[in-house]
Amino acid sequence: MVGSGISGGWAAKELTEKGLKTLLLEAGPPVVPERDYVEHVQDYSLPYHGYGNRRKLQQEQPIQSQTGGCDEWVSKWFVNDRENPYDNDADKPFLWIRGRHVGGRSLMWGRQVYRWSDLDFEANARDGVGVDWPIRYADIAPWYSHVEKFIGVSGQAEGLAQLPDGEFLPPMQLNCAERHVRDSMSRRWGRERVLTIGRAAILTQPHLGRAACHYCGPCWRGCITHSYFNSIGSTLPAAAATGRLTLRPNSVVAEVLYDPRTHRASGVRALDADTLETLEFRARVVFLCASALESARILLNSKSTRFPTGLANSSGELGRNIMDHPFGAGAEATIPGMEGHKTFGNRPNGIYVARFRNVTDRHPKFIRGYGFQGGGSRARWERGAREQGFGAAFKNSLLRDLGPWHVWLGGWAECLPRADNYCTLHPTLKDRWGVPALHIQCTFGPNEHELLKDMQVTAAEILEAAGARDIQTFNEELEPGLCIHEMGTARMGRDPKTSVLNGWNQAHDVPNVFVTDGACMTSSGNQNPSITYMALTARACDYAVEQLKHGQI
Amino acid sequence: MDRREFLESIAGLSALLPGLSLQRAFAEALHARAQAATSLRTLNAAQDAAVSCIAEILLPQTETVGATQVGVNRFIDLLLTESILEHDRDRFLDGLAAIDARSRSLCGAPVASARRQDQEALIRSLDEALPARSPTRAEQAAIDREPMTAERGYELLKRLVVFAYFTSEPVAKGLIDAPIIPGRYDGCVSA
Numbered sequence: 001m002v003g004s005g006i007s008g009g010w011a012a013k014e015l016t017e018k019g020l021k022t023l024l025l026e027a028g029p030p031v032v033p034e035r036d037y038v039e040h041v042q043d044y045s046l047p048y049h050g051y052g053n054r055r056k057l058q059q060e061q062p063i064q065s066q067t068g069g070c071d072e073w074v075s076k077w078f079v080n081d082r083e084n085p086y087d088n089d090a091d092k093p094f095l096w097i098r099g100r101h102v103g104g105r106s107l108m109w110g111r112q113v114y115r116w117s118d119l120d121f122e123a124n125a126r127d128g129v130g131v132d133w134p135i136r137y138a139d140i141a142p143w144y145s146h147v148e149k150f151i152g153v154s155g156q157a158e159g160l161a162q163l164p165d166g167e168f169l170p171p172m173q174l175n176c177a178e179r180h181v182r183d184s185m186s187r188r189w190g191r192e193r194v195l196t197i198g199r200a201a202i203l204t205q206p207h208l209g210r211a212a213c214h215y216c217g218p219c220w221r222g223c224i225t226h227s228y229f230n231s232i233g234s235t236l237p238a239a240a241a242t243g244r245l246t247l248r249p250n251s252v253v254a255e256v257l258y259d260p261r262t263h264r265a266s267g268v269r270a271l272d273a274d275t276l277e278t279l280e281f282r283a284r285v286v287f288l289c290a291s292a293l294e295s296a297r298i299l300l301n302s303k304s305t306r307f308p309t310g311l312a313n314s315s316g317e318l319g320r321n322i323m324d325h326p327f328g329a330g331a332e333a334t335i336p337g338m339e340g341h342k343t344f345g346n347r348p349n350g351i352y353v354a355r356f357r358n359v360t361d362r363h364p365k366f367i368r369g370y371g372f373q374g375g376g377s378r379a380r381w382e383r384g385a386r387e388q389g390f391g392a393a394f395k396n397s398l399l400r401d402l403g404p405w406h407v408w409l410g411g412w413a414e415c416l417p418r419a420d421n422y423c424t425l426h427p428t429l430k431d432r433w434g435v436p437a438l439h440i441q442c443t444f445g446p447n448e449h450e451l452l453k454d455m456q457v458t459a460a461e462i463l464e465a466a467g468a469r470d471i472q473t474f475n476e477e478l479e480p481g482l483c484i485h486e487m488g489t490a491r492m493g494r495d496p497k498t499s500v501l502n503g504w505n506q507a508h509d510v511p512n513v514f515v516t517d518g519a520c521m522t523s524s525g526n527q528n529p530s531i532t533y534m535a536l537t538a539r540a541c542d543y544a545v546e547q548l549k550h551g552q553i
Numbered sequence: 554m555d556r557r558e559f560l561e562s563i564a565g566l567s568a569l570l571p572g573l574s575l576q577r578a579f580a581e582a583l584h585a586r587a588q589a590a591t592s593l594r595t596l597n598a599a600q601d602a603a604v605s606c607i608a609e610i611l612l613p614q615t616e617t618v619g620a621t622q623v624g625v626n627r628f629i630d631l632l633l634t635e636s637i638l639e640h641d642r643d644r645f646l647d648g649l650a651a652i653d654a655r656s657r658s659l660c661g662a663p664v665a666s667a668r669r670q671d672q673e674a675l676i677r678s679l680d681e682a683l684p685a686r687s688p689t690r691a692e693q694a695a696i697d698r699e700p701m702t703a704e705r706g707y708e709l710l711k712r713l714v715v716f717a718y719f720t721s722e723p724v725a726k727g728l729i730d731a732p733i734i735p736g737r738y739d740g741c742v743s744a
Contacts, residue, residue, distance in 0.1 A: 391610065
């Protein structure tokens with residue numbers, strides 16, 4: 001197994017619990033919660049109070065630091081861009097945000113989990129875009145439940161066909177402003193536009209030995225009580241408890257080895273990250289869970305006479321169809337009239353407005369849709385940086401008054417798969433360990449831009465319906481990649497001529513190779529994708545073990 | 554610091570320190586200011602005087618600590634020296650120069666040496682020019698290419714002063730009511 005992030009952790013758990021001796025190779029170093037988690041470290045305890053050392057970031061992490069989570073606390077969990085280069089055409093910037101350590105990006109993820117529905121799994125077939133998914137909701141639904149029961153998902157059942165309910169722990173509360181917006185939406189749009197509390201992999205009650213959330217706030221800096229789900233606090237300990245897991249950090253996998261006599265992968269070639277010693281590991285089955293672009297890179301770099309353009313690439317689709325969710329557009333406003341109320345505690349979660357475009361009707365300008373995330377808050381002292389005022393009254397106001405209620409709504413939209421969004425191995429550029437780097441070519445197309453336009457209009461409509469003031473729409477025109485939902489580079493499909501993986505995440509060409517991270521995605525949906533990766537991983541593991549038992553691979 | 558400023562600054566202290574010789578205290582305060590200035594690594598004495606003066610006008614000492622008491626000027630100097638990108642540091646310093654130039658033009662002296670009412674009039678005019686909303690990325694890029702103005706310099710300085718003050722330990726720990734581990738979440742309680 002390659003990679004210990006959200007997918008790799010699940011593969012480790014499932015394969016070991018089903019009896020397989022499993023070697024998990026992680027490119028980066030271990031993370032020790034007691035030493036490395038910093039969620040309770042306060043601003044004033046840091047040299048720059050959270051402002052960060054921007055010169056150092058500019059030198060070492062100019063790409064990583066463009067995401068908000070790469071802050072003074074945990075920039076250590078984002079890669080050094082100098083050691084991990086890639087390139088893109090100058091006019092087609094792509095931001096590749098990476099974590100290379102045990103646990104991967106499951107440490108810093110957004111923790112939002114939304115099931116897909118058949119609206120999503122049937123979308124490509126319905127619209128004639130890309131290739132059809134080889135599975136439907138019924139194939140994955142039991143695996144969503146399997147995953148949700150283990151990771152713990154707090155959320156509110158809403159009975160929406162396009163956003164199926166799951167195995168929910170009690171929901172977190174909406175705050176005053178959010179309740180007001182929800183009720184206003186309900187009056188105006190009924191069940192067409194529904195606002196619900198974010199469905200989050202954060203515990204609202206004790207769950208399988210993990211403590212309930214204590215509402216300190218910044219989950220992305222770690223959680224010493226393991227109250228949000230990540231590999232380190234959940235799946236990897238479960239895998240280790242079987243006695244069948246060997247976790248080897250600092251192991252940079254460069255290629256999957258192919259045996260032409262058996263037509264199977266025989267293992268992987270890796271490098272020790274510290275010594276650069278070449279290592280070879282043999283295995284009966286190989287799971288790639290290194291992240292969509294890393295898994296594609298490894299396969300593209302696994303060249304042989306049989307697969308001169310990369311392992312399992314007889315279709316030519318390996319590395320193609322990169323998708324990432326367009327976001328950063330919507331509207332924000334002030335909600336008057338609730339200044340006498342406030343929140344208590346730091347809820348590490350926001351609101352969600354389920355997709356309402358192209359659900360029952362057909363929009364004339366675009367296909368697919370988007371969901372809104374965001375929430376209500378009061379700016380507290382932070383508003384002082386932009387608010388007019390000075391002097392004693394100004395200071396006292398910032399110290400004592402929380403400021404007006406503010407609501408922010410931003411859309412996360414579906415991205416269509418396109419063959420001209422692709423990655424290839426760079427002819428000369430290599431990473432610190434000598435592995436060829438990627439050239440990435442990815443842009444948003446007309447459909448994505450129409451979605452970004454529409455989400456500004458509908459967000460403003462929603463706020464207007466709530467009686468908001470000072471409504472401002474925005475479109476930050478963010479580059480692809482920054483949503484950190486990159487996917488699609490080894491898509492699933494029924495036809496080996498047009499897809500890399502079959503309906504079990506198994507390579508059409510090499511049956512003992514499975515890819516279960518974001519690479520496998522045939523379309524992108526508009527929901528945050530991690531739970532679909534986890535469910536597909538658990539499903540693929542179950543299938544792989546059955547196939548091994550029956551001597552099929 | 555002139556004697557009038559000094560007397561104003563210790564007006565609240567004199568009741569606490571009845572035996573203090575004003576002459577001696579003035580000399581000590583001047584010495585402390587000189588020492589503080591020499592310990593700064595980017596701001597020169599004039600720039601530090603401008604930062605400290607405006608910071609204290611923005612967030613003065615009252616019954617709670619003021620900006621200079623929590624070392625806002627030293628923290629800004631630290632950021633300018635170690636963190637803020639060189640281009641942004643230069644624009645910040647250009648902004649200070651623009652504020653002082655405006656002050657000389659309107660008040661006949663750099664802001665730190667101007668009369669109190671002139672200082673406040675200047676700050677009020679700059680404060681009223683603050684933009685109503687954050688610029689988009691494209692707007693910000695355009696702003697960064699334009700020459701620095703007193704208004705833009707004030708905007709940058711106010712942002713840093715507010716950040717430095719409210720993230721300082723005495724304020725964040727002592728004055729802001731925000732438990733680190735609340736233990737629960739209530740979405741709507743009486744303020």
